[in-house]
Amino acid sequence: MHFSIPDTQEFYNESTGSTYTGYNIFxxxxxxxxxxxxxxxxxxxxxxxxxxxxxxxxxxxxxLLPLTPNQLESRRVSLERYVxxxxxxxxxxxxxLLRTFLLxxxxxxxxxxxxxTSLDVYLMNGYRISVDCYTTDCSTKVLEKxxxxxxxxxxxxxxxxxxxxxxxxxxxxxxxxxxxxxESPYISQRLIDDCxxxxxxxxxxxxxxxxxxxxxxxxxxxxxxxxxxxxxDWVITTKDIKDELQNxxxxxxxxxxxxxxxKLPSYGCIQFSNAIVDYPEPxxxxxxxxxxxxxxxxxxxxxxxxxxxxxxxxxxCWRVTTIHNNEEVSSNSSCESQAHNLELxxxxxxxxxxxxxxNISSEQSMLMSVCxxxxxxxxxxxxxGNEYNNIKVNHSNYTPLSYVRRDGGVNHRxxxxxxxxxxxxxxxxxxxIQSPSExxxxxxxxxxxxxxxxxxxxxxxxxxxxxxxxxxxxxx
Numbered sequence: 001m002h003f004s005i006p007d008t009q010e011f012y013n014e015s016t017g018s019t020y021t022g023y024n025i026f027x028x029x030x031x032x033x034x035x036x037x038x039x040x041x042x043x044x045x046x047x048x049x050x051x052x053x054x055x056x057x058x059x060x061x062x063x064l065l066p067l068t069p070n071q072l073e074s075r076r077v078s079l080e081r082y083v084x085x086x087x088x089x090x091x092x093x094x095x096x097l098l099r100t101f102l103l104x105x106x107x108x109x110x111x112x113x114x115x116x117t118s119l120d121v122y123l124m125n126g127y128r129i130s131v132d133c134y135t136t137d138c139s140t141k142v143l144e145k146x147x148x149x150x151x152x153x154x155x156x157x158x159x160x161x162x163x164x165x166x167x168x169x170x171x172x173x174x175x176x177x178x179x180x181x182x183e184s185p186y187i188s189q190r191l192i193d194d195c196x197x198x199x200x201x202x203x204x205x206x207x208x209x210x211x212x213x214x215x216x217x218x219x220x221x222x223x224x225x226x227x228x229x230x231x232x233d234w235v236i237t238t239k240d241i242k243d244e245l246q247n248x249x250x251x252x253x254x255x256x257x258x259x260x261x262x263k264l265p266s267y268g269c270i271q272f273s274n275a276i277v278d279y280p281e282p283x284x285x286x287x288x289x290x291x292x293x294x295x296x297x298x299x300x301x302x303x304x305x306x307x308x309x310x311x312x313x314x315x316x317c318w319r320v321t322t323i324h325n326n327e328e329v330s331s332n333s334s335c336e337s338q339a340h341n342l343e344l345x346x347x348x349x350x351x352x353x354x355x356x357x358x359n360i361s362s363e364q365s366m367l368m369s370v371c372x373x374x375x376x377x378x379x380x381x382x383x384x385g386n387e388y389n390n391i392k393v394n395h396s397n398y399t400p401l402s403y404v405r406r407d408g409g410v411n412h413r414x415x416x417x418x419x420x421x422x423x424x425x426x427x428x429x430x431x432x433i434q435s436p437s438e439x440x441x442x443x444x445x446x447x448x449x450x451x452x453x454x455x456x457x458x459x460x461x462x463x464x465x466x467x468x469x470x471x472x473x474x475x476x
Contacts, residue, residue: 001087001180002028002369005080008072009034013407021072022406023079025105027087029320029342029366030177031191033105035406040079042404043101050097050399057085099138100401100422102182107136107422108406110187114422119186121146121162122198123221124228129199135186136422139179142186146199156211156218159388161202164188164195173232174273177367178202184422200225204291204375206268208388213255223254226261234271234289235264236305268292270371275362279308288360290371293379295346297360310348312375313469316355318346319462320365344368347462352471369463379467 009022022034037060044059060078067075086092107114114136121129121142131145139162147157162185164176176195179185185197201212201222212218227249229235230242237245241260248257261267269291277286277297289296294309321343342365350356362368381388 001093001182002366003080003083003087004029005076005083008076011406021067023076025083027102027182028177028180028370032102032183033109035105035109037075037079039105039404039406040082042402043098044082046097046101046399046402047092047095051091051095054091056092057082097399097401099182101403103136103138103184104401104403104422106183106187110191112136112184112187117186119189120197121185122165122196124198124200124225127224133186134422136184137186138181139183139185140181142197143199150217152217152221153215156215159201159203159208159212159218160199160221163198163200164192165198166192166195168273172273173228174364175200175270175367176364178370201268202374203388204268204293204378205382206262206292209258209262211388213258219254219258223258226258226267230261232271234269235261235266237264266291266296269296272362272364272368275360275364277361278359286360288362288364288368290368290375293375295368295372297358310346310358312372312465313379313467314349314471315372315465316347316349316468317462317464318344318369318372320344320369342366346372349468349471373463376465376467383467 004026005023006026007024009024010019011022012019020036022036024031025033025035041059044056048056059082060075092098112135114134117133117135119131119133119142121131129146129149131142131149133142133145143160143162144157162179164179166174166176168174176192179188189195189197209222212222230237230245245257245260266289269289272288274285275288277284279297284299287298289298293312295312297308299306341361342363344360344362344365345357347355347357
């Protein structure tokens with residue numbers, strides 16, 4: 001997980017007549033929640049008790065007196081560094097305690113009550129699955145219920161994930177992001193206009209298709225996704241192959257259709273909207289495609305498409321920054337006033353002893369970074385000789401979370417309830433209920449925060465690629 005705290009909000013507590021500071025938490029470039037210092041401190045203390053054998057990052061110390069503006073900025077930077085270190089640690093970032101905390105924080109920040117609802121989840125061909133769930137159910141629970149509704153066997157469920165997808169004005173499709181288990185699909189979808197929740201496979205190596213193709217429901221999900229990707233030109237084909245695929249589709253021969261499609265170079269890739277790149281020439285308009293252990297830059301030269309492929313194993317590192325008016329945005333700039341222009345940069349081993357930075361300017365830069373990390377994780381997993389991480393998320397047998405609310409300062413023990421992980425606004429008599437005007441105001445503030453923000457600033461920090469492989473004399 002990539003954390004950032006780009007700015008803060010001031011809140012007024014009517015019951016005490018005082019103000020307090022909320023820190024805007026962004027995860028993977030998207031606004032997730034707004035938290036007070038004491039809430040993060042409570043999380044820190046509970047992580048210490050729950051994972052006592054591990055050493056946590058140091059937490060910014062308390063102050064007895066009110067903070068000056070400089071001290072407030074210093075605390076913001078320190079808290080940002082703290083949550084970034086948590087997100088980078090493989091144990092802390094995957095802890096059930098942190099997942100439940102973030103889910104509750106999203107619920108509180110969005111002023112969402114826990115109640116029953118019906119959520120529409122779609123297959124890639126537009127088929128709608130109506131899922132009866134709770135407004136605060138996490139992504140895994142919603143995925144499980146959706147897959148149960150189409151009779152997908154449990155052992156194949158976790159090869160798939162939920163994504164937010166938008167249909168563009170020209171009829172094309174854009175994946176906005178993958179929904180993570182620390183967020184509620186119901187809440188996340190409400191904060192983005194004109195998007196659908198869709199099911200797509202969440203692995204990169206086509207070798208795993210073989211396992212899914214043994215089951216008719218899993219096979220059908222792969223088939224539907226592949227047909228859609230080919231129709232939207234995410235998978236490039238020749239006219240002869242396209243005719244052959246059309247013939248197989250008309251005959252309903254799904255398995256042979258997939259076997260043929262899997263041989264195509266861009267099968268299983270994600271295509272992004274037009275971006276501006278500095279390769280092969282500055283200010284070049286290009287389509288970015290990620291998959292098959294590569295990032296590809298497609299440019300059009302006349303009627304021909306030129307494609308340059310960059311292997312993920314030769315990317316030494318990458319970073320994402322926010323550019324504004326040809327200058328990088330300072331770390332304390334307000335997200336609401338920025339006309340965001342994100343840039344993904346990766347350092348590539350062009351040949352022996354020659355590393356070159358390639359820059360891609362795109363609003364989808366954060367998702368590109370997440371995709372690169374997913375491919376690297378899969379490569380490392382395979383290199384270690386492990387099977388695909390197809391393990392059910394376990395929501396039980398962990399230290400219960402005591403969640404400190406931002407407004408009331410009251411501890412709420414998270415116990416099994418209708419939604420099991422989140423604050424129950426109907427069963428907890430001590431909960432402070434926000435007024436309708438306060439709730440509307442908070443939702444409006446959250447909507448204004450949805451724009452993606454920087455998580456690596458000033459070029460000082462980047463993701464180092466654990467799958468990076470140097471070039472020897474035999475490679476040249």
